[in-house]
Amino acid sequence: MSNLVTVVGENTHMLPHMLKHYEDMVEKIYVCVYRQGEDDGILEEIEELGITPYKVYTEEKYNWNKVTEIYNTVTATKPNDWWIVADDDELQVYPIPLDRVIRHCDEHGINFIRGGFLDRIGPNGTFPKVTRDTNIHEAFPLAGFFRYPMSGACPNKITLKKGGQKITSGQHYAQFDDGTNSWGPDTYKFIHESGTGTPIPLVQVHHFKWDSTCIERIKKVAEVKKEHSYSEEYQIMYDAIKDSNWKIDIENKKYLVEELKELSYIDYNDYPHWEQLISKIIKV
Secondary structure, three states: OOOEEEOOOOOOOOOHHHHHHHHHHHHHEEEEEEEEEOOOOHHHHHOOOOOOEEEEEOOOOHHHHHHHHHHHHHHHOOOOOOEOOOOOOEEEOOOOOOOHHHHHHHHHOEEEEEEEEEEEOOHHHHHOOOOOOOOOHHOOOOEOOOOHHHOOOEEEEEEEOOOOOOOOOHOEEEEOOOEEOOOOOOHHHHHHHHOOOOOOOEEEEEEEEOOOOOOHHHHHHHHHHOOOOOHHHHHHHHHHHOOOOOOOOOOOHHOOOEOOOOOOOOOOOOOOOOOHHHHHHOOO
């Protein structure tokens, strides 16, 4: 059985679009709510969307370690099921149908699949406003890779895993019992090429974090000044965006920004620099 689990904090306006993306990919969806206080309003916003949360957690502000703990706890309830793990602004795109990916993993004793981030950007590097009625594909016509070169944010993501497989903070890597993790190109090569004539390329994680609310959210995380919030990284990102006139500098060649051709859905083959990025991402 395949499931989806997501943890929702502030970005409720993107959630309906995210859930719609996955509704035909999995059999069951688990939405967990991360409150920063009992009166922060997030639970009410979720319920207004017609969503019944699986679990509601109340934790300190922007503790990404706690978020990962929630993912590990929920997926462990069904250790033999397959789980897509996705934050509420992450739309994963698989190069082949999900059932074939799962079959490949089951046949070769693989417990997880790796992916990498693609940043979705508004016209001219702007941050679009998102509502329930927004066509997010049209609102974010650009794709690139700016967050890692801008602030050093890890571009790796565990996108799919068995429930019993733990993941590290930020959902970046699989955690092994001996204390090591899935970092590195050797792990990627084994997972995505093991025993098949048709290798499975790295899963794309289209990151729709960059809407009209993101600058204020980035600022809030930076102001926490906690290691578990990666506040230093968020401060670097905030300063960089400020220095480029509150936009993403889409002319920066390091960011590899391109306008996508398909604006009604996400086409895995649309972004022209993905092969180049794979070789970079799996080494980070």
